[in-house]
Amino acid sequence: MRQVRRWHFNKRPKQDIEPDTLVLREEPLAALKDGEFLVRSVYLSMDATNRLWLGDLDLYMAPVSLGAPMIGFLAGEIIESRHPDFPVGSLAAGLKPWADFVVSDGSDMQLMPNIPGLKMADAFGILAVAGPTALVGLMEIGRPKPGDTVVVTAAAGAVGMLVGQIAKIHGCRAIGIAGGAEKCRWLTEEFGYDAAIDYKSENVVERLRQLAPDGIDVHFENVGGEMLDAGLTVMKDFGSVVICGLISTYNSAEPVPGPRMFRNLIMRRLRVEGFVILDYAARYPEFQAKLAQWMLEGRLHYRLHVVDGLDNAVDALKLLYSGGNQGKVMVRIGAEP
Amino acid sequence: MRQVRRWHFNKRPKQDIEPDTLVLREEPLAALKDGEFLVRSVYLSMDATNRLWLGDLDLYMAPVSLGAPMIGFLAGEIIESRHPDFPVGSLAAGLKPWADFVVSDGSDMQLMPNIPGLKMADAFGILAVAGPTALVGLMEIGRPKPGDTVVVTAAAGAVGMLVGQIAKIHGCRAIGIAGGAEKCRWLTEEFGYDAAIDYKSENVVERLRQLAPDGIDVHFENVGGEMLDAGLTVMKDFGSVVICGLISTYNSAEPVPGPRMFRNLIMRRLRVEGFVILDYAARYPEFQAKLAQWMLEGRLHYRLHVVDGLDNAVDALKLLYSGGNQGKVMVRIGAEP
Helix, strand or coil, rough: CEEHHHHHHHCCCCCCCCCCCCCEEEECCCCCCCCCEEEEEEEECCCCHHHHHCCCCCCCCCCCCCCEEEEEEEEEEEEECCCCCCCCCCCEEEEEEEEEEEEECCCEEECCCCCCCCHHHHHHHHHHHHHHHHHHHHHHHCCCCCCCCEECCCCCCCCCHHHHHHHHCCCCEEEEEECCCCHHHHHHHHHCCCCEEECCCCCCHHHHHHHCCEEEEEECCCCCCCCHHHHHHHHEEEEEECCCCCCCHHCCCCCCCEEEHHHHHHHHHEEEEEEHHHHHHHHHHHHHHHHHHHHHCCCCCCCCEEEEEEEHHHHHHHHHHHHCCCCEEEEECCCCC | CCEEEEEEECCCCCCCCCCCCCCEEEEEEECCCHHHHHHHHEECCHHHHHHHHHHHCCCCCCCCCCEEEEEEEEEEEEEECCCCCCCCEEEEEEEEEEEEEEEEECCCCCCCCCCCCCCHHHHHHHHHHHHHHHHHHHHHHHHHCCCCEEEEEECCCHHHHHHHHHHHHHHCHHHEECCCHHHHHHHHHHHCCEEEEEECCCCHHHHHHCCCCCCEEEEEEEECCCHHHHHHHHHHEEEEECCCCHHHHHHCCCCCCCHHHHHHHHCCEEEEEEEHHHHHHHHHHHHHHHHHHHHHCCCCCCCEEEEEEEHHHHHHHHHHCCCCCCEEEEEECCCCC
C-alpha cells in the first residue's frame, strides 16, 4: 500500500502559527476506486487566507477541522486514473490536502489548462489564485476608469504585484505600498507601478497626498489596519475600496476593529466591497485566458518565491505574515513532469 | 432696520453640545438688494448630521466656521422680494442660518413644491430631508429585491420610520431596531415594520438571527457602533449595507474605530456604501413627487416632533443624540402662512 505524507491541523494557534499548529504524518493511502484518480503533487500555493482556515471564526467557507488534513491550492500530475476525464499524464489542480499524493473523484480538482509557452510554475503560480484574484478585484469590484489613480497595499505580494500592472494595462495610474526599499524598487522597476511608498520609512498618508493630490479613485486593500486607514483618508469622493485581504488581522483570534476612518464612507461617499475568488470558479477559463495572454505577451511581470519540499510548507506559509516573501509563495513538493 | 435673531457657532464642543456651543444673537438685517428676497422662517429641520458641522474633521462639505451662523434646512414664506422668480407669498426652502428671517439670492433656496392636500409641516418634515434620504438610501444604495429582508437601525427616527415603509412598498420584509418598548410599538403598529427589536432590552444579534434566519439582505445603518456590528454579524452573503448615518459617533472629536465585524466584508462578500443626500439635489423633484404621492395615498405614516420657538433650537437638536425625539424633529420658528 502506498504511503502518503500529509500535514494535519493539530492545535489551534492563539495568534501566529506555532510549531505544533500543523504536524506532518505518514499514512497509508487506500487503493483507487472507480471514478478516482491519483495525483503526484508538484506545487502547493500559499495564500494569506490559509491562516483564517485555522481559526474558529465564521468564514466564507468551512474552516479546517482540528485533526483534519490542512488544505490549500495544489497542482500535480495524474499518475493513476480510474476516471475517464482525468487521464494519466494530465495536470490537475484544486483545493486539496497539503500532501505529496492526493486522490480526487474530479469534484474538487480540475484539469489545468495547457498553455503552450508557459511553464507549470508560472501557470500555477499566477493563474491558480493570484492572477484571478487581482483581475476580479480590480476590474469587477474596483472598476477603475482609464486615467483613475489606483492604490494597492502589499503591492509586492502575489496579488499586489499583478494589480498595478493590470491597472496600467487599463490606462490607470498605479501607486503601490510595500515594506522596504527593495520591494519598492521592484514595484517601479519590475511591476510597472508609477510610484511606490515604503510604509516602513515613509508617512503613508503624506506620501499619498503628494502622489494623489486629487485623491484615490480605487484603493485595493490586501492588508487592513493602518494601510486601509491611510487609503480611506485620501480617497476621492465616490471612490471605491476593494477589500481583497486583511492580512494584518489574520493572526488574531478575536475580531479586530475596523478602520478608524470608517466615517469616510459617508464623508467621501465610498463604496467598500469585499470579495472571495472562490465565488468566481465558473469564470476561471475567461480570467485565465486573459491573464495567460498578457503573460505570453510579456505584459505581466512577477516573482515566484518557490520553497522546496513538503517539509517546509509551514515555514513557507509563515513568510506571508512576516513579509519575508519575495513574490508569490509556493511550495515545490515534487519535480515538474 | 429690521432686526433678526440668529444662532451663531460660538465654541467648539468636545463631545456633547454644550450650553455655550451655540449662542442666539439679535442683529440688524441689511435692506434687500436687487435679486434678493426675504424669508420669514417657519420650520427648521434638525438632522443628526448637523452635529458634524460643529467639528473640525474633514466632512462632505465645509463645516460651520467658528463665529459664523449655524445652518440647517429651513423653510419659510417669502415676505419681500426683489427677485422675479421668488414672488412674495411663495414658500422657499434651503440650507440657511438658524434665524427668524433669512435673505437669499436664490442660489441657496428653492421654491417649495406646492402639493395640494399636504400641510406645510408634513411637506417640509418629510420631503425636505428625511424622505429623500430614506428613498435614495434604500432604493439607490441598498437596492433590495422584492422578498429581501431589510434591517433598519434608529428605525423610529426621521429616516428610519420611512425606510421600513418604503421597503414594504417594494415587497421586502422590514425589521426595525429602536430603543424602548414604545418606539418598538410604533414600528410595527404605525410604520409597517414586520418586526421590531428593542436594543435596550434585547440581544440584538440573537434577535436578528431569529427574525432573519437566512441573514439580512440589506442593512440600513443610521447609528454605527454596536448596531452596525450586529447587522454585519448577521448579513447574508452578497448583501449590502447602506451607511446613511453614524450618529453614535458624531459627538466624538476623534475618529471612532470602525465596526469589529469589518472582516465580514470579505467573509460575507458585502458591499458597504455611504451617501450624502445633498449629492442628489438635481433629482429632488422626482423623489418628492414619489414620496408625496405615497403620503397622499396614506401609504407613508410618520411622526413629526415639532419644538416651538427659535430659542429652543439647540434643545431640539440635542434630542437626536439622546434618543429623546419622537419622530422627525423640527423647530417651528413662526406660524404657518
